[in-house]
Amino acid sequence: MSHRPTAALALAAALVLPLVAACVPNDPAASGDATTGGAITVASTGDACDVSTAEAPSGTLTFTVTNEGDDVTEFYLLGEDGLRVVSEVENIGPGLSRDLVVQARPGTYWTACKPGMVGDGIRAEFTVTDSGTEVGPTGDTAEQLAAAEASYVAYVKDQVGALVAGTQEFADAYAAGDDATARDLYAATRVHWERVEPVAESFGDLDPLLDLREADLEDGATWTGWHLVEKDLWQPTPDANGGVTYTPLTPEQRTAAAADIVANTAKLQEQVNDPAFTFEAFQIANGAKELLDEVATGKVTGEEEIWSHTDLWDFQANVDGAHVAYEVLADVVQERDADLADALDERFAELQDLLTAQGSVESGFTSYDDLTDAQVKELAAAVDALSEPLSRLTTTVTGA
Numbered sequence: 001m002s003h004r005p006t007a008a009l010a011l012a013a014a015l016v017l018p019l020v021a022a023c024v025p026n027d028p029a030a031s032g033d034a035t036t037g038g039a040i041t042v043a044s045t046g047d048a049c050d051v052s053t054a055e056a057p058s059g060t061l062t063f064t065v066t067n068e069g070d071d072v073t074e075f076y077l078l079g080e081d082g083l084r085v086v087s088e089v090e091n092i093g094p095g096l097s098r099d100l101v102v103q104a105r106p107g108t109y110w111t112a113c114k115p116g117m118v119g120d121g122i123r124a125e126f127t128v129t130d131s132g133t134e135v136g137p138t139g140d141t142a143e144q145l146a147a148a149e150a151s152y153v154a155y156v157k158d159q160v161g162a163l164v165a166g167t168q169e170f171a172d173a174y175a176a177g178d179d180a181t182a183r184d185l186y187a188a189t190r191v192h193w194e195r196v197e198p199v200a201e202s203f204g205d206l207d208p209l210l211d212l213r214e215a216d217l218e219d220g221a222t223w224t225g226w227h228l229v230e231k232d233l234w235q236p237t238p239d240a241n242g243g244v245t246y247t248p249l250t251p252e253q254r255t256a257a258a259a260d261i262v263a264n265t266a267k268l269q270e271q272v273n274d275p276a277f278t279f280e281a282f283q284i285a286n287g288a289k290e291l292l293d294e295v296a297t298g299k300v301t302g303e304e305e306i307w308s309h310t311d312l313w314d315f316q317a318n319v320d321g322a323h324v325a326y327e328v329l330a331d332v333v334q335e336r337d338a339d340l341a342d343a344l345d346e347r348f349a350e351l352q353d354l355l356t357a358q359g360s361v362e363s364g365f366t367s368y369d370d371l372t373d374a375q376v377k378e379l380a381a382a383v384d385a386l387s388e389p390l391s392r393l394t395t396t397v398t399g400a
Contacts, residue, residue: 043066044065044066046071048122057129060103060399063099064097080109106128109125111124137399148284149328160272167262171258171261174257186233186308193211194294198287199279200268226261229257229258233307234308281329296380300383340392
């Protein structure tokens with residue numbers, strides 16, 4: 001889900017965050033010296049991104065990000081090119097703090113805050129020096145995590161392959177004006193996207209091109225992707241469209257919109273099938289939490305699929321993706337913190353029971369606008385209950 005938080009979120013999004021006049025350089029003399037093993041503090045405001053140090057030794061780094069501004073913010077550690085996202089933490093509300101744990105090798109990086117989660121980012125160069133020790137796990141644990149990474153990459157490739165096939169079928173129906181078939185295919189096809197969205201976010205601007213909501217569209221930007229077509233398939237009344245009568249897309253516009261979705265999905269497949277594509281264990285663990293954050297900030301609120309009300313398909317897919325990410329790492333978690341493993345197993349099962357009561361991907365789900373307030377609250381509470389132990393997954397896996 002690519003979105004801007006309303007008033008009511010890699011693993012990683014590869015965003016182009018240009019240097020801006022408001023950029024606040026990192027201060028190597030500030031407090032929070034990572035060389036002593038302490039967390040690197042980040043203070044995000046509406047016009048500043050104050051990082052407590054401009055460099056740290058290679059190894060496991062923890063960025064403690066505090067939002068001191070008035071808008072929701074997010075924080076990134078970007079690669080040397082300023083495009084590749086090593087990892088990110090999203091949806092940090094005013095007054096709240098979140099930790100981002102990464103395993104960083106020596107090199108040049110960029111730190112970046114994005115207050116309001118829209119517009120230009122505020123970034124500064126960040127150097128990781130050579131600590132002289134190997135970055136990442138060693139011994140038997142290294143072998144376990146290498147197997148986990150290979151398993152997860154295979155899962156991603158499988159889901160993206162299914163997404164490509166489903167997208168083509170959906171696009172053909174939509175472009176041909178077969179709205180009934182397109183509506184039937186919409187949610188079930190998007191499941192494959194939602195299961196691996198943190199991975200998809202790591203490749204350039206594919207996420208906003210494919211999954212941007214209308215509410216998050218910046219002035220003057222062109223809207224493309226699934227939610228543009230969603231609105232055309234479930235056309236709103238004037239009351240639901242800002243008082244304006246909705247104008248359906250023309251046949252030519254339909255064809256172009258369908259072609260854009262197919263082309264950008266094909267780009268995603270090219271990226272995940274690249275022999276160099278991989279995800280490290282800490283990225284998989286961060287991605288599991290990011291997927292649950294997606295549920296909390298878009299699906300539980302009913303804002304993701306505002307026209308079709310198919311949010312429960314997305315909800316289930318995000319939970320599926322988070323569960324798979326945990327499962328490939330579960331052996332290491334069990335060895336290092338059996339109580340955490342037990343808690344995660346229990347909380348995933350409790351949340352799944354609530355979703356199963358509303359249907360399944362195969363048979364269909366209850367329309368989100370048909371859920372009672374009590375049912376929504378129960379789902380939200382189960383997400384919150386799972387979120388706490390899942391937030392400890394990365395530190396457990398990395399041994400931080």
